[in-house]
Amino acid sequence: MDREEIREAVLAIIADIAPDEDFDSLKDDEPLRDQLGLDSMDFLDIVMELRKQHKVEVPEDDYKELISLTSTVNYLEGKM
Amino acid sequence: MIVVGSGLGGLTCANRLAKFGRKVLLVEQHFELGGLAAYFRRKGHIFDVSLHGFPYGMVKTCRKYWTKEIADAIVQIKRIIFDNPQFKIETTFDTEDFTRKLIKDFGVARETTEEFFRFCAGMNFYDDQTTTTREMFERFFPGRSDVVRFLMEPITYANGSTLDEPAITYGIVFSNFMSKGVFTVEGGTDWLIDKMREELERNGCDIMVRATAEKILCENGRVAAVRINGKAVQTKSVVSNGNLPRTVFELIGAENLPADFAQPSAQVRLSTSNCQVFLGIREGETIPDIGDLIFHSTAPEFAPDLYMGKPPVSRSFSIYYPKTRPGVDRYAIVSSLGARYEDWDGLSPEEYKRDKQMLIDNTLDVLESYLPDIRSKVDYAEAATPKTFERYTGHQRGATFGTKFEGLKMSENLPKALGGMFHTGSAAIIMSGWLGAANYGVIVGNNVEQYLDKA
Ligand SMILES: Cc1cc2nc3c(=O)[nH]c(=O)nc-3n(C[C@H](O)[C@H](O)[C@H](O)COP(=O)(O)OP(=O)(O)OC[C@H]3O[C@@H](n4cnc5c(N)ncnc54)[C@H](O)[C@@H]3O)c2cc1C
Numbered sequence: 001m002d003r004e005e006i007r008e009a010v011l012a013i014i015a016d017i018a019p020d021e022d023f024d025s026l027k028d029d030e031p032l033r034d035q036l037g038l039d040s041m042d043f044l045d046i047v048m049e050l051r052k053q054h055k056v057e058v059p060e061d062d063y064k065e066l067i068s069l070t071s072t073v074n075y076l077e078g079k080m
Numbered sequence: 081m082i083v084v085g086s087g088l089g090g091l092t093c094a095n096r097l098a099k100f101g102r103k104v105l106l107v108e109q110h111f112e113l114g115g116l117a118a119y120f121r122r123k124g125h126i127f128d129v130s131l132h133g134f135p136y137g138m139v140k141t142c143r144k145y146w147t148k149e150i151a152d153a154i155v156q157i158k159r160i161i162f163d164n165p166q167f168k169i170e171t172t173f174d175t176e177d178f179t180r181k182l183i184k185d186f187g188v189a190r191e192t193t194e195e196f197f198r199f200c201a202g203m204n205f206y207d208d209q210t211t212t213t214r215e216m217f218e219r220f221f222p223g224r225s226d227v228v229r230f231l232m233e234p235i236t237y238a239n240g241s242t243l244d245e246p247a248i249t250y251g252i253v254f255s256n257f258m259s260k261g262v263f264t265v266e267g268g269t270d271w272l273i274d275k276m277r278e279e280l281e282r283n284g285c286d287i288m289v290r291a292t293a294e295k296i297l298c299e300n301g302r303v304a305a306v307r308i309n310g311k312a313v314q315t316k317s318v319v320s321n322g323n324l325p326r327t328v329f330e331l332i333g334a335e336n337l338p339a340d341f342a343q344p345s346a347q348v349r350l351s352t353s354n355c356q357v358f359l360g361i362r363e364g365e366t367i368p369d370i371g372d373l374i375f376h377s378t379a380p381e382f383a384p385d386l387y388m389g390k391p392p393v394s395r396s397f398s399i400y401y402p403k404t405r406p407g408v409d410r411y412a413i414v415s416s417l418g419a420r421y422e423d424w425d426g427l428s429p430e431e432y433k434r435d436k437q438m439l440i441d442n443t444l445d446v447l448e449s450y451l452p453d454i455r456s457k458v459d460y461a462e463a464a465t466p467k468t469f470e471r472y473t474g475h476q477r478g479a480t481f482g483t484k485f486e487g488l489k490m491s492e493n494l495p496k497a498l499g500g501m502f503h504t505g506s507a508a509i510i511m512s513g514w515l516g517a518a519n520y521g522v523i524v525g526n527n528v529e530q531y532l533d534k535a
Contacts (some may be wrong), residue, residue: 005320017144036388037400040204041519048526051533 001080007072009080013049018040028069054080081528082107082306082313084331085321087115087473088514089505090246091276092145092521093319093528098283102531105315106285107308109223109292115321115473115505116480117514119269123460125360127412132237132398133157133262133373135513139421141518150275157262159371162465164234165380166226170371173234174261177506196220203251205510206463209444209485211249214243228381237396240352240418240481241509242384247462249485250508253468256515262373276430282499291322295502298336316535317500317528321521323352323475324483324491327503343495345490351481351509352388353466355419357443367457373398384522388418391437391442392429407499415443420476421466436463480511484508495527500535502528 001009011023014036021036032038038052050056056079058066065075083094083198086108094106112118143151162169169185171177172505175197182188196518199220212230221227228243235241235253238390278396280287288308296318297305305312320327325348328334334342361367377394379386400412417439427435439462447454466478483490495502504524506512 039140039142041137041141041522044523045525051530063160 003073003077006076007069009054010046010069010072010076012055013046013053016049019043022028024071030067031071033067050080053078054074056080081105081317081319081532082293082315083319083321084306085109085115086289086504087321087505087517088117088317089511089517089521089524090115090321091280092141092518093113093321093504093525094285094521095276095280095283096145096522096525097282097402097528098285100138102524102529102532103152104285105288105313106280107288107291107293107306108290109474110472111289113287113289114273114505116469117269117273118394118533119273121361122358122462124363124410125358125410125460126270127358127414128266128362128398128400128404128409129359129414129464130514131264131269132158132396132414133312134415135266136263137258138263138515138518141515143520145518145522146276147218147279147392150272150279152265153271154263155266156260157264157372159369159373160234160262161231161371161374163374164229164233164377164382165272166229169230172261175255175258176259178230182227182230186224188221188224188227192220192520193233197255200251200255200258202394203248203255203483205248205252205488207354209246209248211247212244213241213247216247216250225381231407233377233387233394234383235467236242236387236418237375239509239512240354245509246485249464251347252510253516254512264404266404270406276511292320293318296332296498298332298334298498301499303498317502319502319504319524319528321505323350323473323479324348324503324507326474326476328490332498332501335460337497338531340469341490343479348487349484350479350492351483351506351512353419353421353469354476354480355417355424355439355466356464357415357440358460358464359413359415359447359454359458359463360445361413361457363410365411365457367399367401367411367454368453369401370463371397372401374450376446384418388420390419390423391438392417394418395446397447413447415447419466419478421470421479424465424467432465432467436465437470439463480506481507482511494532500531502531
């Protein structure tokens with residue numbers, strides 16, 4: 001996948017987890033947690049869906065890489 | 081795979097795995113599902129054991145890991161009352177109202193209040209574990225036993241924690257509640273557990289009640305089968321929702337575990353237990369709105385030990401009005417107290433009965449200050465003790481909130497000590513309560529899924 005496809009895939013996962021959030025004003029470089037009210041359980045869900053849907057393992061030590069959309073795409077680039 | 085125990089941790093874990101398409105067998109020794117999320121019917125009354133309130137996070141947890149129908153039935157409890165010699169306050173138990181009250185009623189500086197909330201909200205379970213709750217309060221509110229009581233008393237009721245626990249256990253639970261207040265399920269525990277069972281069945285989970293897992297059978301350092309009611313059932317993986325020390329030392333047995341796991345595990349402390357008094361209001365009688373959840377205490381200052389006293393000086397009351405179960409026009413009152421197992425163990429049947437009656441009488445005495453004619457309206461009264469909890473859940477010493485904080489490591493490390501073996505449910509304070517147990521069920525469910533993928 002290229003960066004744009006990865007971004008779309010991640011957004012699709014988040015949209016399922018936080019269905020009531022508004023994504024139009026989402027800033028790619030700012031923390032997802034603050035913008036979308038995601039909590040640690042939501043991040044676990046994102047990790048689980050990445051495994052299920054895209055066969056990518058995100059070890060616990062790397063959870064911090066998922067802080068913003070940009071950092072997530074950076075991390076996943078080449079992995080899916 | 082097999083899930084042993086159907087508390088909210090076991091149920092949620094089983095549902096998660098069944099949804100992932102795993103073949104799940106859920107076994108429960110009792111005849112009902114739910115564990116401590118229990119209810120019982122007596123003489124036309126229906127009583128909820130642990131439905132006094134949980135944080136708003138449960139809405140999201142139910143929506144994501146159960147059903148929208150369940151999430152939509154979660155409603156706020158608005159009237160929470162503190163009544164003790166230091167203050168009498170009614171609150172909605174959220175950040176906004178607490179901030180206002182800390183400033184106006186307790187005269188705490190706004191900056192201190194805000195800094196305290198920020199401090200709690202920023203806590204993670206892997207953060208500093210050396211600072212105790214007592215030290216944290218001393219830092220923010222030195223010498224203010226009234227403020228400590230306001231902030232701590234409900235949390236002690238909610239999970240039996242003391243001021244000597246790591247501050248993070250306080251901060252995490254407190255912040256969960258403070259986000260929006262206290263919530264309950266409209267329809268009651270019975271409705272909830274019925275809905276959960278339906279969803280489990282929809283997802284293809286097999287359920288067995290009156291089925292006790294007696295022993296985990298191991299082969300080559302891995303789980304191979306579980307002996308259930310005398311019969312071995314093969315499995316690749318087991319999640320135990322039973323009490324943690326019981327899981328490790330009875331279900332598995334130290335002989336099946338490496339010494340460097342079993343030895344430190346033997347040091348893990350259990351949490352304390354509870355007593356409860358259940359009062360049913362006669363059909364046709366009503367009681368006025370005196371609040372939904374009352375923290376009542378005659379102790380001059382707050383001390384977690386007093387909350388476990390016998391006879392008690394502190395207790396909570398949950399008042400169940402007809403709104404609890406729309407369509408059922410009944411009232412009930414449930415009083416909860418902390419309790420020590422040793423205060424109720426080893427009594428003769430007569431002593432046990434006498435002490436239970438004392439507890440009921442004592443509870444009615446206190447209630448009379450709110451409802452002077454309560455004795456004439458109650459037509460059913462019963463008490464539960466640590467022995468009751470022990471009998472129904474099999475939890476050692478009737479421990480109602482799992483273990484103290486150190487239990488988290490033991491629970492998390494179990495799969496490393498025995499391949500395919502997992503634990504979920506009440507542990508370490510932060511993983512207890514309806515929300516904590518359910519979320520821990522999800523976390524462990526994910527780990528099992530990963531394990532089974534690899535196996
Ligand atoms: C008096 C009281 C009031 C409470 N009030 C609240 C409240 O208002 N809000 C809140 O959020 N929380 C409350 N709690 C806490 C909350 O109920 C619990 O933390 C939570 O329900 C525990 O879930 P659990 O997953 O740990 O499993 P548990 O509920 O402990 O259930 C474990 C289950 O496993 C079964 N089991 C164990 N071993 C075996 C075996 N070998 N074979 C078969 N089955 C087995 C047991 O029978 C039991 O059903 C309260 C608790 C108590 C006691």
